[in-house]
Amino acid sequence: MSIQPVPAFEPPYVMAVFSNARTDDASGYPETLARMEEMVATNPGYLGYESARTPGGLGITVAYFRDHESLTAWREDLEHRAAIKQGRADWYESYTLHVATVERSHGFARNG
Amino acid sequence: MSIQPVPAFEPPYVMAVFSNARTDDASGYPETLARMEEMVATNPGYLGYESARTPGGLGITVAYFRDHESLTAWREDLEHRAAIKQGRADWYESYTLHVATVERSHGFARNG
Numbered sequence: 356m357s358i359q360p361v362p363a364f365e366p367p368y369v370m371a372v373f374s375n376a377r378t379d380d381a382s383g384y385p386e387t388l389a390r391m392e393e394m395v396a397t398n399p400g401y402l403g404y405e406s407a408r409t410p411g412g413l414g415i416t417v418a419y420f421r422d423h424e425s426l427t428a429w430r431e432d433l434e435h436r437a438a439i440k441q442g443r444a445d446w447y448e449s450y451t452l453h454v455a456t457v458e459r460s461h462g463f464a465r466n467g
Numbered sequence: 468m469s470i471q472p473v474p475a476f477e478p479p480y481v482m483a484v485f486s487n488a489r490t491d492d493a494s495g496y497p498e499t500l501a502r503m504e505e506m507v508a509t510n511p512g513y514l515g516y517e518s519a520r521t522p523g524g525l526g527i528t529v530a531y532f533r534d535h536e537s538l539t540a541w542r543e544d545l546e547h548r549a550a551i552k553q554g555r556a557d558w559y560e561s562y563t564l565h566v567a568t569v570e571r572s573h574g575f576a577r578n579g
Binding site for chain 1: 470471472473474475482484486487488490517518519520521522523524525526527529531555559560561562563564565566567568569570571572573574575576577
């Protein structure tokens with residue numbers, strides 16, 4: 356995971372914000388997370404992915420796509436669906452998913 | 468900061484995703500952050516706020532508003548603008564802001 360935020364893309368594009376609280380059950384979690392990060396990047400409309408987690412606190416993951424069709428394909432991927440199911444069963448205490456169209460964005464970089 | 472994700476609201480609503488990498492300069496940062504969290508919550512269209520930071524890594528903050536007018540008022544707030552200016556000068560190595568309209572959302576809670 357890079358420390359750099361994903362850049363601002365040309366609007367409109369799509370983002371999915373997944374904010375979550377974890378359970379104490381970590382069995383299989385890091386492996387599945389790594390696999391999902393690898394898989395989502397193969398989506399033809401994939402733009403970027405970023406994630407942060409406060410230790411013992413909230414995790415926020417954002418995935419960026421060119422359009423809703425790309426996100427739909429990712430949502431319907433069978434291996435992804437199995438991971439979502441296991442997430443509900445084992446790994447997440449609670450989560451919220453917000454799917455949105457980005458209308459405006461900009462970036463700042465100190466030495467950019 | 469609660470460990471619970473903000474809930475799913477009735478679409479459409481607006482969210483601003485602020486992902487960032489920090490500098491080593493923390494002078495005044497926690498105080499200003501706390502002040503901004505306090506201030507944004509007084510916005511009439513404020514729905515919620517959540518934040519996560521991987522130690523030494525990326526921070527992601529998401530603010531949720533009822534509509535774009537509410538977000539515009541927050542963006543134009545003079546004390547907020549001063550904080551943004553100081554953020555560029557001192558606290559952030561880089562950041563990206565994505566402003567979007569949420570079209571779909573759902574939540575999950577283990578005991579909900």
